[in-house]
Amino acid sequence: MQPNLAISTVIFALRPDENGRNTLMIPLVKRIREPHLGKWALPGGPLVGNESLDEAAARNLRETTGLTPRYLEQLYSFGAPERSAGAAAERVVSIVYWALVGTDEADRAVESENVHWLAADCLPELAFDHNLIVEYALWRLRAKLNYSRVAHGFLGEEFTLAQLREVYEIVLGRPLDKGNFRRSVEASGAIIPTGRVVAGASNRPPALYTYDKTRSLADRGPLNKPSDY
Amino acid sequence: MQPNLAISTVIFALRPDENGRNTLMIPLVKRIREPHLGKWALPGGPLVGNESLDEAAARNLRETTGLTPRYLEQLYSFGAPERSAGAAAERVVSIVYWALVGTDEADRAVESENVHWLAADCLPELAFDHNLIVEYALWRLRAKLNYSRVAHGFLGEEFTLAQLREVYEIVLGRPLDKGNFRRSVEASGAIIPTGRVVAGASNRPPALYTYDKTRSLADRGPLNKPSDY
DNA sequence: GCAAAAGTGTTTGATATACACCCATGC
DNA sequence: GCATGGGTGTATATCAAACACTTTTGC
Known part of the structure; x- marks a missing residue:
């Protein structure tokens, strides 16, 4: 019995919050079915077709949020058996990516009742283990700022x-x-x-x-x- | 059609080479079936059961080489559609780990016709994309030496x-x-x-x-x- | 001129590197 | 004593941080 394979992405952009201050934000998708119905979750989907993991992440990102990233990198794979639990749901292994989009691009993003930008450093309780995943992505982003040029991914x-x-x-x-x-x-x-x-x-x-x-x-x-x- | 999921591990240890000089070495397994029959490959196997990815990696490492690692960390997930090619083989996504074992432990390892230690920096052509994987693991190990204590993983x-x-x-x-x-x-x-x-x-x-x-x-x-x- | 943000200079302390030197042991 | 590797000291270069200062613009 093979676990299911999914790809998710933590997308970062700098956007003005309700006070007009630029903030690090993440687009999240509202769960429309069990488990974790109603909670916010990372955009993602199953791995299908004949594409590489990077291509799959980019396509999925585009389809769920309409965004084109300026930077995209694999983050980590999560596969604890309890993570998808709840009931006797099937096990899911997620290969998670993280991405940066420019502010201009982020403004063009689809925002609806089911897709919403939330501040990265004060998130509510997300679906599955997605809080941990975002924390880790944040940690990696901050570390990477200091020894690479990823910051340019936020700018035009x-x-x-x-x-x-x-x-x-x-x-x-x-x-x-x-x-x-x-x-x-x-x-x-x-x-x-x-x-x-x-x-x-x-x-x-x-x-x-x-x-x-x-x-x-x-x-x-x-x-x-x-x-x- | 979901791809198959496998776990492999790049295991490092310091062992004397044929001249008696301590060298960074990796245990590899000889392929006993197509594709890539006869070539050396990373130890690994399918992800089954109800264990976490880390547990699966540790178990697989034990079963294929008899080794208990002093350090174990997820490296990267590889899923290019061509990587498992050859013929019309099914697609395989590999979640790859890297591990360190002490020299004492490495001496206790099973070594047979089908399991062999090879020097990490002059490997022959390996099966699949395993040369790239080992290169990346080496890169990570070297980088990590400088900002962590992983070196202790080689010692008693x-x-x-x-x-x-x-x-x-x-x-x-x-x-x-x-x-x-x-x-x-x-x-x-x-x-x-x-x-x-x-x-x-x-x-x-x-x-x-x-x-x-x-x-x-x-x-x-x-x-x-x-x-x- | 004044406010505001851009851009430059200077001083200090911490850290990396190179290399010289002393110490404890077996023979 | 002498060879051998363990362990310490010191000078120099490089880099990070703190902070004062000068420059260019709009009003």
Whole structure:
């Protein structure tokens, strides 16, 4: 008796909350059947067809939320026998991904009675073991901010250093020194000045940057080579 | 049509090679049926029964090699549709673990015509995508040496600093400064002096250490809580 | 000029590295 | 004593953090 295989994704985006403050948020789907009917859950679905796991995650993400991620990475596989329990439900093993989408993209997302964005750091009780999964995804995201360029996944093509710093501050939950931040990002070679600036504000116009699109956002060692999962 | 689910494990141990030099080695199993008949493959098997993924990995490891790991961690899940190909074989999704066993334990391992230890850094062509998997496991092991205590997984209860340093040198493949190594390990609080020393050699007797068994070998964030996978 | 945010400079402490030196043991 | 590896000390470079300062814009 083989367990069922499903793919789910923890999707992160920065969006304004009810007070207008940018917050780290996650789109969740309301359960419309037992078990855990009515609770919020991670978007996901069964693994079918002839696609790779990455492709399956991307497709599922698109179909359930309408979003296209700027970054997508496998998180972990969860398969404790109790996790899908409740009654004598069949066992489900979930291969979970995490993704980043830009704020612009997140605004285009479907939001309905059954799909909703919730703040990542104060979630209600979710279905199954999804609270643990989100916690772990958050932990990984925060760790990865410090040794990779994943932060760019939250931003558009062009951005100012203040915007990039805001991403770090929101995700890490603490203020960062302006000067030191600039230096460390510049030293890492993660950003390229475009030469353009943002005019209009009543202060010195900030310079715009891009990131090097020929380099991937995170070093995943031997898994970097695409199509090898 | 659901894909089949399997669990495999990349097992590392330090063992003397044919020249007597301690080397990072992996036990592999010879394929006794198609596809990839005759090639070496990672030990593994289907996921059955009512156990968690971790338990399944540990059990499978025991049954195929007779080994009990000192460290065991999920590595990644591989599910590219081509990976199990060859003919019109059914698709297999593998949840892969990696494990460390002590040298003493490795010596007790079953070694037969069909189970063999091979040096991790010069493997022949393995079955399926197992070369990629081993490469990735190696990458993870090397990365993790630097920010966790997993190295203790290779050693017994008591060890000298020279033995611990040897583990690092073999895995990383480069010599480390004696003095600096001692300082950094001591500063991290990873080791506890037992008060005992190793007498008998024609030099100053080295002190013996243990590691703190109440702390896990690697910080895995929210996944640290056991039984939550 | 003033407010505001961009951008630069400087000082300090911690950590990594290289390398020289002393210590305890068996022979 | 001498060889051998264990163990300690010290100088230097590199990096992170804290914080003061200058620059450019709109009003």
